[in-house]
Structure formats: C-alpha cells, structure tokens
Amino acid sequence: MRATIGVDIGATKIACGVLKEEQFLSKTTIPTPQEGWRSVLDSIVNTIRILQKSHPGVTEVGVGVPGMHDRSRTEVLFAANILGFTNVPIVDYLGERLACPIALENDANAAGLAEAILGAARYASSTMFITISTGIGGCIIADGQLWRGFHGIAGEVGHVTRVPDGPLAPSGVAGALEAVASGTAIERDATFVFRKPTSTAEVFRLAQDGDRKAEQIVHAAMRYLGMAIADVQKLLDPEVFVIGGGVASVGEYFYGNVQNYAREFARGFSDVTIVPAHFGVDAGVIGAAIAARQMTAKRHSESLV
Numbered sequence: 001m002r003a004t005i006g007v008d009i010g011a012t013k014i015a016c017g018v019l020k021e022e023q024f025l026s027k028t029t030i031p032t033p034q035e036g037w038r039s040v041l042d043s044i045v046n047t048i049r050i051l052q053k054s055h056p057g058v059t060e061v062g063v064g065v066p067g068m069h070d071r072s073r074t075e076v077l078f079a080a081n082i083l084g085f086t087n088v089p090i091v092d093y094l095g096e097r098l099a100c101p102i103a104l105e106n107d108a109n110a111a112g113l114a115e116a117i118l119g120a121a122r123y124a125s126s127t128m129f130i131t132i133s134t135g136i137g138g139c140i141i142a143d144g145q146l147w148r149g150f151h152g153i154a155g156e157v158g159h160v161t162r163v164p165d166g167p168l169a170p171s172g173v174a175g176a177l178e179a180v181a182s183g184t185a186i187e188r189d190a191t192f193v194f195r196k197p198t199s200t201a202e203v204f205r206l207a208q209d210g211d212r213k214a215e216q217i218v219h220a221a222m223r224y225l226g227m228a229i230a231d232v233q234k235l236l237d238p239e240v241f242v243i244g245g246g247v248a249s250v251g252e253y254f255y256g257n258v259q260n261y262a263r264e265f266a267r268g269f270s271d272v273t274i275v276p277a278h279f280g281v282d283a284g285v286i287g288a289a290i291a292a293r294q295m296t297a298k299r300h301s302e303s304l305v
Helices: 037-054 090-098 107-117 177-181 181-196 200-208 212-236 252-266 282-302
Strands: 005-011 013-020 023-031 056-067 076-078 086-090 102-106 126-132 137-140 242-245 274-276
Touching: 005 037, 013 037, 013 282, 023 037, 023 282, 037 056, 037 086, 037 090, 037 181, 056 090, 056 107, 056 242, 056 282, 090 102, 090 274, 102 107, 102 282, 107 126, 107 242, 107 282, 126 212, 137 177, 137 200, 177 181, 177 212, 181 200, 181 212, 200 212, 200 252, 212 242, 212 252, 242 252
Parallel strands: 005 056, 056 102, 126 242, 242 274
Antiparallel strands: 005 013, 013 023, 076 086, 126 137
8 A cells, every 4th residue: 555654843743654545554753853953854754764664665755844935845944933943955855865755835734635635624625724723824725735826825814814903923913813813812811811821721611611701702712713714705615614723622612603603704695614623633744644645646747748
C-alpha cells in the first residue's frame, strides 16, 4: 500500500504520522527544539527515518507549519510561535536529507484538507474549515482542492474585521474576528470581568452552569463567529462548515449556539450547516500527508501533458 508521512510542526511539539491509503498509522510526537530552525528540521529528519524503517515505501512527505510561506510554498518566511523560524528553506533542506518529494502547507490548510478529504466533510462538494483556538484560522476547499485565491490568502476568516476600532489581533488589525472571538479573546474578557485569570474552558463551564457574566462573554464570541460564518455563506455558499480547534472542544453548547447565530444572520439567503471536526489533534498530520499526495499527483499529471 502507498505510504505517505505527514508532519505537523507546533510551538511546543511536532507530530509525525504515516497515512496508508485512508488509514492513519504510527503517530509519533516529539518536543519542538528551541535552538533554531535547523535543530527543528534535523529532529524531523530523525523521526521520519525511524518511521520509514517501520513503513518502507514512503513516497512523499508533507509538512504543515503555521505562519507565512512564500508563494511557491518552498520556504517558511515567518512563523511567530516557533523559535528561529524565519526564511526557512524547509522543502530543500528536508528533500536533500530524505531523498523524496516534500510538500509545504499552512497548518490550518492541512487540517482543512484532512476534514474535507477523509473527515467530517468527505461527502461535501465544498467546505470551509475554521479552527478556533489561540487564534482563528481557516481555509476553503472545493472538489477536494484548496482554493488559495490570487494572493494565497483565501480563507483567512480570523482576520476579517467584525468590530470597528475593537481590540487588536496579533496581526495588528483592530477588531479582527480572532481579537473578539478566539480562545485568547475569551480568556482576556473573562479575566477582566472576573478580575482573576480565567481560562476559556472555565468560562464556558461557568456559562453552561448559568453564570450570567460568563454567558455574556461566550455568547458575544459565538455571535461574532456566527456573523462571520453567515457572511461567508452569502459570499461563497459552501455546502458545509467544519469547525475544530480547542475552543470547539466545548461540544454541542458551542456548535449549537454558533449555528443558531449563523442561521439568524443568513436568514432569507440559505441554510447554514456546521459540523464538528472529526480528526481533532490528528487533522494537521493527516492533512499534511494529503497535501503531499496532491502535490505528487499534480506533478505526475503535468508530466503527462
């Protein structure tokens, strides 16, 4: 069976796994080195070589990384949360050491691919994937392919402006969605209201227990999310929205309210379907492997022309 390795690089850990056809196998997680990009990539090489011994016949490797990539998707220009990840020639560096094709993909795009191809939206013709955790990321997938847009920024729903002159997002955009509806925003507002450090999980628990202040905080965030989703529905009309990330792990309380708000703002245009992500923390690894397969298939198709 065809074997592909996916890698998901995060600030504190790196996950590597093998995808054989549609079966996900042998996930390995290692700490992210903090000595610069070469140490990170060398650790990935060592881990992949171990996986290759257990699963011979690996044809390609996909790597998901947060942050900005160049337009050719061969270098990571900047990844804020990974120490030393500036102008990293990741495709060339890994390709030379592993002697196989390397695909580079944004981590949110990779997770969205996993859900669209094998996960919660595998039977949908078009999908918008949204991940809600420290920040908010997203991607758009139609007929199994990422829609990147002309500048490669399609799907960046976390940076659309929801509240003029609102709080600053990490991007520096005032009132961006992730500045008012991400896990970071919820924690910030709850800590201010309760005058003590309050986690996102805690404020959702308080809200579900009937605490009025907590309800106001989380419903404001869910309302902004529903508003943004309704806007996307009216602009692009995807068949289904898939939502993942740490904030979404709250469960039905979160999904039900966000869907209600989205349907409220999309009323008169179309219904809105929102489903929870299927793969959870494994989505990035699986999606990175899928991105590598799609890259290989594209190259093969182009060679036949």
